[in-house]
Amino acid sequence: MKILNAKVHGIIDFGVVIAFLAAPSLFQLSETPAKLSYVLAFVHLGLVLVTAYPYGILKKVPFTVHGSIELLVSVLLVALPWVLGFSGEETARNFYVGFGVAVFLTWLLTDYKSA
Numbered sequence: 001m002k003i004l005n006a007k008v009h010g011i012i013d014f015g016v017v018i019a020f021l022a023a024p025s026l027f028q029l030s031e032t033p034a035k036l037s038y039v040l041a042f043v044h045l046g047l048v049l050v051t052a053y054p055y056g057i058l059k060k061v062p063f064t065v066h067g068s069i070e071l072l073v074s075v076l077l078v079a080l081p082w083v084l085g086f087s088g089e090e091t092a093r094n095f096y097v098g099f100g101v102a103v104f105l106t107w108l109l110t111d112y113k114s115a
Contacts, residue, residue, distance in 0.1 A: 002111035006063055009110045010055035013048045016103070017041050023095055032084055033092035053115040063115035067107060074104035 004012070020041035024034035051066045052059040061069075077100030081087040 002109060002114075004106065004110040006053040006111075006115035007055075009106070010048065010053055012106055013044065013055070017045045017048070019099070020044065027091050027095055029092050029095070030086065030089055033081075033086050033089065033096065036080065036084070051115075064112045067110060067112035070103055070107050074100050074107060076100070077103060 018041075020037045023029060023037045029037060047061065047066060047069060048055060050056060050058045051061045051063060053063045053066070077096050079100075080096050081089070081093040087093050
């Protein structure tokens with residue numbers, strides 16, 4: 001059931017950027033997960049700005065491609081604590097796994113053909 005259109009998804013995307021920027025301070029993440037969170041915030045903002053949907057400025061990336069990228073990112077977010085060696089840090093691990101699940105759920109609920 002695809003209940004999120006491109007406009008609502010775009011609002012969520014800006015929330016994702018804010019969450020990635022706030023997470024290091026809110027959760028007192030150590031160096032690696034904190035730096036990663038800042039990088040992901042700016043990468044996601046870049047994707048938002050180049051996506052062909054209501055909040056994109058350059059509109060170069062089709063919204064369907066944006067969705068494919070988010071699906072891949074959702075899986076990577078879950079794997080990152082183990083890949084980058086911070087799975088022993090409970091808060092950081094839970095943040096990335098939880099965020100990965102949230103991105104996946106957003107992907108499931110978004111109509112990527114609505115833009």
